[in-house]
Amino acid sequence: MxxxxxxxxxxxxxxxxxxxxxxxxxxxxxxxxxxxxxxxxxxxxxxxxxxxxxxxxxxxxxxxxxxxxxxxxxxxxxxxxxxxxxxxxxxxxxxxxxxxxxxxxxxxxxxxxxxxxxxxxxxxxxxxxxxxxxxxxxxxxxxxxxxxxxxxxxxxxxxxxxxxxxxxxxxxxxxxxxxxxxxxxxxxxxxxxxxxxxxxxxxxxxxxxxxxxxxxxxxxxxxxxxxxxxxxxxxxxxxxxxxxxxxxxxxxxxxxEKDRHAGIAANRDHLEKRLSEEIEGVTLNGSREHRVPTCAHVSFERCEGAGLLILLDESGVMVSTGSACMTGKQQPSHVQMAMGISTEQAKSSLRISFSSFTTREETDEAVEKIKKAVKKLRQVQGGDGVGPVMVYS
Ligand SMILES: Cc1ncc(COP(=O)(O)O)c(C=O)c1O
Missing domain, CATH: 3.40.640.10 (Type I PLP-dependent aspartate aminotransferase-like (Major domain))
Structure with a gap:
């Protein structure tokens, strides 16, 4: 996992x-x-x-x-x-x-x-x-x-x-x-x-x-x-x-003090770079300059975050949509609304958060699994925009 x-x-x-x-x-x-x-x-x-x-x-x-x-x-x-x-x-x-x-x-x-x-x-x-x-x-x-x-x-x-x-x-x-x-x-x-x-x-x-x-x-x-x-x-x-x-x-x-958290940021940046380069319709949300080293907030066009979360969980990757307290509710988060992010983009976002225990191998494996999940969900949901999520398995 x-x-x-x-x-x-x-x-x-x-x-x-x-x-x-x-x-x-x-x-x-x-x-x-x-x-x-x-x-x-x-x-x-x-x-x-x-x-x-x-x-x-x-x-x-x-x-x-x-x-x-x-x-x-x-x-x-x-x-x-x-x-x-x-x-x-x-x-x-x-x-x-x-x-x-x-x-x-x-x-x-x-x-x-x-x-x-x-x-x-x-x-x-x-x-x-x-x-x-x-x-x-x-x-x-x-x-x-x-x-x-x-x-x-x-x-x-x-x-x-x-x-x-x-x-x-x-x-x-x-x-x-x-x-x-x-x-x-x-x-x-x-x-x-x-x-x-x-x-x-x-x-x-x-x-x-x-x-x-x-x-x-x-x-x-x-x-x-x-x-x-x-x-x-x-x-x-x-x-x-x-x-x-x-x-x-x-x-x-x-x-x-020893700048060890730079390693956490490096994994986060690596994931963001790969997701942006290897998946179409990816948006990185939030300031790039002013942020803690542990967090990536990513929207995937034409994919419901809630659906992605389930598919990723099934493939052994644990992430969150919005904040943990919001999971389970289908409302876009108040944070994303305050940032002026559209409801559609907000609902298609994941919070992917790291620690010093996260390895580069895990980061790469997660990217591969996210790529697969996005592809699958887009096939299932079809069409434009966020559609109803019908099949998760
Ligand atoms: C910004 C922020 N404030 C407060 C809390 C609540 O902290 P605790 O879970 O220790 O009650 C959290 C936890 O998610 C948080 O992220």
């Missing part, structure tokens, strides 16, 4: 598994306990926090562990909503955000917040002019914009957006879940106030995330209780998963 859906989730790195294992049966003690075994566990958490902090250029005390990326986004947005209140301020976000930002914003709208959603250009990058105008307009409490898009992999102009927000004293959150571990991030250089992280996007397990809270920012905990995480996220720590996140952060930091 060839796994090319790494924006949905990644395989847990073997070194991460190894680092986690002792914390299930051997070092299972509660880190809050007073005896020495508890201290060992506490130390492991501190080391993991240090690694996550280093990955993004933060201080250790600015990192709070959470249950997942969705929790990270909700925690920050709900805290900001409580701090700023609905009467005095509005919220600025983007049209292409993940549902883990869109839905909390929608919930704020339902209770009376004014939510302003900024669009993107044809390459999938935030329209900074719109953002600037929105910041200069009515009194705004906070803004939330993603660092890299989950469907297209397009990197957003976060430094510029963040600086504009600062000029207007607007608190700034970024969902960096598809950026962390893939590209260099340094919160000393990019003055975000809040940043969300999810472990399973960079070879830690599912069910562990973190938030970065810049020193001195106001924050209202969503989960209160025993006061863990310095009172910012109560609940007995998920020690093994925290250790796993720390180890994955270390592996990714070293890979970024």
């Amino acid at each position: 060839i796994y090319l859906d790494n924006h949905a989730t990644t395989a847990v790195h073997p070194e991460v598994v190894e680092a986690m294992l002792p914390f299930f049966a051997e070092y299972y003690h509660n880190p809050s306990s007073g005896y020495r075994a508890g201290k060992t566990v506490q130390k492991a958490i501190a080391e993991a926090r240090g690694e996550v902090a280093q990955l993004i250029g933060a201080k250790e005390e600015e990192v709070v562990f959470t249950g997942c990326g969705t929790e990270s986004n909700n925690m920050v947005l709900k805290s900001l909503a409580r701090i700023y209140g609905r009467k005095t301020s509005r919220v600025i976000t983007g049209e292409i955000e993940h549902s883990a930002v869109l839905r909390p914003c929608q919930a704020m709208e339902d209770v009376g917040f004014e939510v302003h959603r900024c669009g993107v250009d044809a390459e999938g990058r935030l329209d900074l002019g719109q953002f600037k105008e929105a910041c200069a307009g009515a009194e705004t409490g906070f803004a939330s914009l993603m660092w890299a898009n989950n469907e297209t992999g397009v990197i957003q102009p976060i430094t510029e957006a963040c600086e504009i927000a600062r000029e207007h004293e607007i608190a700034f959150h970024t969902d960096a879940i598809q950026a962390v571990g893939k590209i260099p991030i340094d919160v000393k250089e990019v003055p975000v106030d809040f940043l969300s992280i999810s472990g399973h996007k960079f070879h830690a397990p599912k069910g562990i995330g973190a938030i970065y809270l810049r020193e001195g920012v106001r924050f209202e905990p969503l989960i209160r209780g025993g006061g863990q995480e310095d009172g910012r996220r109560s609940g007995t720590e998920n020690v093994a998963y925290i250790v796993g996140l720390g180890r994955a952060a270390k592996i990714m930091r070293v890979a970024i």
